[in-house]
Amino acid sequence: MTSEHPAPARRVPTATYRLQLQPGFPFAAAARTVPYLASLGVSHLHLSPVLQAVPGSPHGYDVVDHTRVRDELGGEEGLRALSRTAREHGLGLIVDIVPNHMAMAPRHNHALWEVLREGPASPYARWFDIDWEAQDGKVLLPVLGGPLGREIGALKADGGVLRYHEHAFPLREGTERLPLPELLDAQWYRPVWWRLARTELNYRRFFSISELIGVRVEDPEVFEATHAKILQLLHEGVIDGLRVDHPDGLADPDGYLERLREATGGCWTVVEKILSDGEHLPAAWPVAGTTGYDALRHVDGLFIDPTGAADLIARYRRFAAPPTDRGGDWEATVRQAAHEVITHELAAETERLTRVASRVCTASPDPALRDRAPWALRTALRELLVRLEVYRPYTSVDPASVVTEEAAEEARLAFTVPEEGEAVDVVRDLVTGRAGEGPDAVELRARFAQTASALRAKSVEDTAYYRYVPLLSANEVGGEPGRPAVSLEDFHAYCARVQRDWPVTGTVVSTHDTKRSADVRAALAVLTECPERWAQALAEVSGGGEDAPDAHLAWAAWQTVFGLGPADKGADGGRGGRQGAEQQGEQAGEQAGEQAGKQDREQYDERVRQALLKHVREAGLRTSWTEQNPSYEEAVERFVAEGPCGAPAARMAALRSALEPHIRANILGTALVHLTMPGVPDVYQGTEGEYRALVDPDNRRPVRIPPAAPDEKAAVTAAALRLRARRPEAFGETAAYAPLLAEGPAAHHCAAFVRSGQVVTAVTRLSLRLAEAGGWRDTRLPLPPGRWADVMTPGREFEGHVHLEQLFERLPVALLEHIA
Numbered sequence: 001m002t003s004e005h006p007a008p009a010r011r012v013p014t015a016t017y018r019l020q021l022q023p024g025f026p027f028a029a030a031a032r033t034v035p036y037l038a039s040l041g042v043s044h045l046h047l048s049p050v051l052q053a054v055p056g057s058p059h060g061y062d063v064v065d066h067t068r069v070r071d072e073l074g075g076e077e078g079l080r081a082l083s084r085t086a087r088e089h090g091l092g093l094i095v096d097i098v099p100n101h102m103a104m105a106p107r108h109n110h111a112l113w114e115v116l117r118e119g120p121a122s123p124y125a126r127w128f129d130i131d132w133e134a135q136d137g138k139v140l141l142p143v144l145g146g147p148l149g150r151e152i153g154a155l156k157a158d159g160g161v162l163r164y165h166e167h168a169f170p171l172r173e174g175t176e177r178l179p180l181p182e183l184l185d186a187q188w189y190r191p192v193w194w195r196l197a198r199t200e201l202n203y204r205r206f207f208s209i210s211e212l213i214g215v216r217v218e219d220p221e222v223f224e225a226t227h228a229k230i231l232q233l234l235h236e237g238v239i240d241g242l243r244v245d246h247p248d249g250l251a252d253p254d255g256y257l258e259r260l261r262e263a264t265g266g267c268w269t270v271v272e273k274i275l276s277d278g279e280h281l282p283a284a285w286p287v288a289g290t291t292g293y294d295a296l297r298h299v300d301g302l303f304i305d306p307t308g309a310a311d312l313i314a315r316y317r318r319f320a321a322p323p324t325d326r327g328g329d330w331e332a333t334v335r336q337a338a339h340e341v342i343t344h345e346l347a348a349e350t351e352r353l354t355r356v357a358s359r360v361c362t363a364s365p366d367p368a369l370r371d372r373a374p375w376a377l378r379t380a381l382r383e384l385l386v387r388l389e390v391y392r393p394y395t396s397v398d399p400a401s402v403v404t405e406e407a408a409e410e411a412r413l414a415f416t417v418p419e420e421g422e423a424v425d426v427v428r429d430l431v432t433g434r435a436g437e438g439p440d441a442v443e444l445r446a447r448f449a450q451t452a453s454a455l456r457a458k459s460v461e462d463t464a465y466y467r468y469v470p471l472l473s474a475n476e477v478g479g480e481p482g483r484p485a486v487s488l489e490d491f492h493a494y495c496a497r498v499q500r501d502w503p504v505t506g507t508v509v510s511t512h513d514t515k516r517s518a519d520v521r522a523a524l525a526v527l528t529e530c531p532e533r534w535a536q537a538l539a540e541v542s543g544g545g546e547d548a549p550d551a552h553l554a555w556a557a558w559q560t561v562f563g564l565g566p567a568d569k570g571a572d573g574g575r576g577g578r579q580g581a582e583q584q585g586e587q588a589g590e591q592a593g594e595q596a597g598k599q600d601r602e603q604y605d606e607r608v609r610q611a612l613l614k615h616v617r618e619a620g621l622r623t624s625w626t627e628q629n630p631s632y633e634e635a636v637e638r639f640v641a642e643g644p645c646g647a648p649a650a651r652m653a654a655l656r657s658a659l660e661p662h663i664r665a666n667i668l669g670t671a672l673v674h675l676t677m678p679g680v681p682d683v684y685q686g687t688e689g690e691y692r693a694l695v696d697p698d699n700r701r702p703v704r705i706p707p708a709a710p711d712e713k714a715a716v717t718a719a720a721l722r723l724r725a726r727r728p729e730a731f732g733e734t735a736a737y738a739p740l741l742a743e744g745p746a747a748h749h750c751a752a753f754v755r756s757g758q759v760v761t762a763v764t765r766l767s768l769r770l771a772e773a774g775g776w777r778d779t780r781l782p783l784p785p786g787r788w789a790d791v792m793t794p795g796r797e798f799e800g801h802v803h804l805e806q807l808f809e810r811l812p813v814a815l816l817e818h819i820a
Helices: 027-040 075-088 110-121 148-154 180-185 194-200 220-235 253-264 293-302 306-320 330-343 347-363 374-385 405-412 418-431 439-461 488-501 518-529 531-545 551-564 576-583 586-619 630-642 649-658 660-676 712-726 767-772
Strands: 016-019 044-047 051-053 063-069 092-097 101-103 139-144 155-158 161-164 167-170 189-193 209-214 241-244 268-271 680-684 737-740 750-755 759-764 780-782 788-790 801-803 813-818
Touching (some): 016 027, 027 044, 027 075, 063 075, 075 092, 092 220, 110 167, 148 155, 148 189, 155 180, 194 347, 220 253, 241 253, 253 268, 293 488, 293 518, 293 660, 306 518, 306 531, 306 551, 330 347, 330 374, 347 418, 347 439, 405 418, 418 439, 518 531, 518 551, 518 767, 531 551, 531 649, 551 586, 551 649, 586 630, 649 660, 660 712, 660 750, 660 759, 680 712
Parallel strands (some): 016 044, 016 680, 044 092, 063 101, 092 241, 139 189, 241 268
Antiparallel strands (some): 750 759, 780 801, 788 813
8 A cells, every 4th residue: 555645754753642542542543632732732632452352352562463453443544544644733643553462262263273273384373482292292271260171171162163162263274174182183273271281282382371372573574564554554654653562572582673773764753761770771782762761760769758768668667567478677578579470470481491401511622611500590590580680681782781699699599509500600601691602592581681681571560569568659650669769860860861861761650551650650659749648648547457458558548549639630630520510500500510519529538449459469469360379369359449449548648638749749749740750641531630550450441631620730731831832952863951959948849950951940849848847938949041031821931940830839840931
């Protein structure tokens, strides 16, 4: 298909707006938001994945066909129509792509269907990361609800198809008429009890999700086949840039990104790379930067009081009394979680690594690698993996800086016989490339890195974040819960480095993957300024935790509802009741308002219940997704209904109400810093105004665009975005960043910076501590030379040294534009 118009020159975004596409919000719905979003000041729409996905998918990351734009969203014509509408309003499109995996859904995934039908001889077999040497050369399909003997009656041969409830699998040619047991044995796959996935799976998956199968995009033919449609849309100017999902899952992220750059001609591309504390994006990667979780950590940390955070941690330990490896100490919690995940959830991945390592050692001509027992190699692999402090090593970064000698020294302690502990040195040499040659050695290094990223994500994001909960706002992707605060000096240093090295990287504060929206986290951060008030309120509503199934849950549950706020302020603002009263007659309106308010309340309660049930399952301490404890989960639900969603919640609502001015300062400060710091800000759908949401699926619910009732945050967002659009040179690749330091007794409560001598951002931080200390007093901000206009309050101008009490008299934030 050819483009109707010549492709326009691609622009680097100045700001993007993320839309979560789904069958209920297709391309046509996105097109209806374009006039509003153009007026808001963004330069590009940022779309969740647009290629064909499993029918009904609410997110699109379960791709089944890379050659088609998703029918449920309106197909390719719908996407092209959206692009035309966007361009008519001066906007471009950024699209999320998923190179790492596809859906393990054979009846929808033609390539996978052919592999299951024809086996390793299929031309599609090279697409998927399957270990054909394991499981007797058959793909393990963990789909049965129980052992085969119990489920065999539900398996039916139907012509050339094997059916099991909603599942359908192809039958190998010539096997259709065999008796069922023989028919099953004759296939290139083996349907098994889903529990066998943990230890027996022989295909790479996304983390521990067996419904997503790894794709070998390191193969040039596979890359071309899976990227042809996206590249066509890029070259024809339908889309302008890319967000690459989960590059850490790839065998060779460095090589993939270089191939992608060549294929796209170097379009603006950001990668969902999670950087651990102190880690930098590999300098050799040909991308604009990350999707922005590193920015999120630094923005959030700016509004956390370090002394209060330490006090909060101490109070949490006294209240919940968790063992150090089960939520009482951050580092110990991460290590314990990693041991559990590598031993249980990723056991199949560890076994595959062990098989490859054994092959390398057995075939090696180097005597130092020989005579290594598989159990010793397995132990060495596990002990090194759990000690990695970043997601994975890369070929462009010295692997020895990731798999360190310190880690190896600790790993050797797992062996009682020192000579057997030498397996650690063997494995370290193999995975860092110091030893081992040939395809198996290359495969070992790639699989070690892939397993490391899956382990880090599962053990930190999906386990430790739910076990260590003194400050829930710190438990965010890329966060450092053990050290959540960021000093002014460290924040400015980070911004200066970003402007120097990655000036058009992505930045975010809320995404489809954040566990709490930025505004929920902003409220929780205030607790670090008043840990004693939090502890008092918690004692009043919880009775010391005795009414909850456990004190750890009580702490997390009450922080959840404190951050979310009362029921009349949910993700959609809880506006149903008020609108009902406004739109109808007085009496009928009151009844409609009461009914809508009741619905708001019920929806709120269900959101909290789902989030906390997910919390305890992810923590895996008393129940889990795969080993559910019904009695414990029932106790959790009763507690949530009677406590955080019951009458005692009024006490926590009262505390939040008393702290509202300081929550407001954090919300507005977070928004303004995010929108004006170095990088390209991504505004998640609905977050231009106040937006309170919990972990997915709560944060992926449809939102009202534009918001029904714009608020103070919406005004700040629009002012900042429109200024970015008006003065792109102040924020782009050639822009400058410089700290602006306040002077006076409350100087450290002001975070300020200047962009290219044209724009000044100033925000209030730790405003509760500021108020307790007597306010701004004589603290002043020395502005750069010239006159400066207040962007959010027309008519106000400043020059020289401005008193912060005057600057912040209307709002706790200020955005100034140089006018003369």
